[in-house]
Amino acid sequence: MFNSNKMRNALVAAMATLTLSSPVLANEQPIKVGMMLPFSGVYGALGDATRNGLKMALREQAAQLHGRKLEFIEIDTEARPERAPEIASSLLNNSEADFIIGPVHSGVAMGMLKVLRGKGTVMIVPNAGAGPVTGPLCSPNVFRTSFSSWQPSYPMGKVALDKGYKKVVTMSWNYGMGKESLDAFEESFTAGGGEVVKKILVPFPKTEFQAYLSEIASINPDAVFVFFAGGGAVKFVKDYDALGLKGKIPLLGSGFLTEGTLEAQGPAAEGVMTTLHYADTLDNELNKAFRTSYKAEFGKASDIYAVQGYDTGLMIASAVNQLGGDISDQQALIKALGETTVKSPRGDFTFSAAHNPVQNIYLRTVENGENKVIEVAAPALADPARGCKL
Helix, strand or coil: CCCHHHHHHHHHHHCEEECCCCCCCCCCCCEEEEEEECCCCCCHHHHHHHHHHHHHHHHHCHHHHCCCCEEEEEEECCCCHHHHHHHHHHHHHHCCCCEEECCCCHHHHHHHHHHHCCCCCEEEECCCCCHHHHCCCCCCCEEECCCCCHHHHHHHHHHHHHCCCCEEEEEEECCHHHHHHHHHHHHHHHHCCCEEEEEEEECCCCCCCHHHHHHHHHHCCCEEEEECCHHHHHHHHHHHHHCCCCCCCCEEEEHHHHCCCHHHHHHHHCCCEEEECCCCCCCCHHHHHHHHHHHHHHCCCCCHHHHHHHHHHHHHHHHHHHCCCCCCCHHHHHHHHHCCCECCCCCCEEECCCCCEEEEEEEEEEECCEEEEEEEEEEEECCCCCCCCC
């Protein structure tokens, strides 16, 4: 728990109003956008990129807002799940936010759901991949503009089979996103006749991988599939190379293995293959324009987190436009959001009945320090949303 006065002061300090001009004033009240993102700590850069992308899209799409002002209420979750229920409650009941955007961390997402599921706001998840969000805990007022943990990993099973790999070792941290990612790969890989000969789950956030890699070397599988992200991904890829496995046993992964980590991984990452719903090198005009504008505005390169925030802004603007600026009818707003086609830098995507993106998943390989797109591994892939009753 945390001090309510501190919360109130943080809200006042973080609140910002952005006036976007349009010839028609549909409503005098601002549209309130609450953000539950990490702005400090290990995930601080991810939260900042998401916020930047969101605000950039809403500025670009000002004409679609029909004269409505936007009020942003930003609260740092610090990626701490225990903070999520109280912050979400404050944004819902005190700030009366129309939209609550967040989080990055799946544990925070689960805490948010406890408060926001089925309530009078729209929750949009711009990153966290926890399966239950659009699975058993799905709700009409909950959307994703990112991915489920299943989506990036499932297509790699077929990729591995197509390359002739029959026996694979899988490995991840022993937590929700990691286990869900390994299960998704295994689902498609074993359905096509492949065998997972060993599943290794490492205590989170342990990054001492040498003993596990020695075991993999002794097994000598056809390939290895992993989920790691951030600093753990950097350490794993470098250790994989240092222990002599690179070039002997192909390394495959969920795209986060090489997302935002390539500079630190250096030559050790060359040749690593991953699947993800975006790549910096996607060759389309929207992506080129987005990356150019983002770099000019923020002085640094965009990334997948900026794209997901940007797409959240595009989605909101499109729905507000469909309703002529009047979002007072929540059912109408939910319908408009669900029918939106997001014209994204990652490629156009729509929403499934469970409110998860139906999107392309790309096969990438690291080449000269970049994730180069090889092909679309799975076009318009929809998460199965098992357990969702919508």
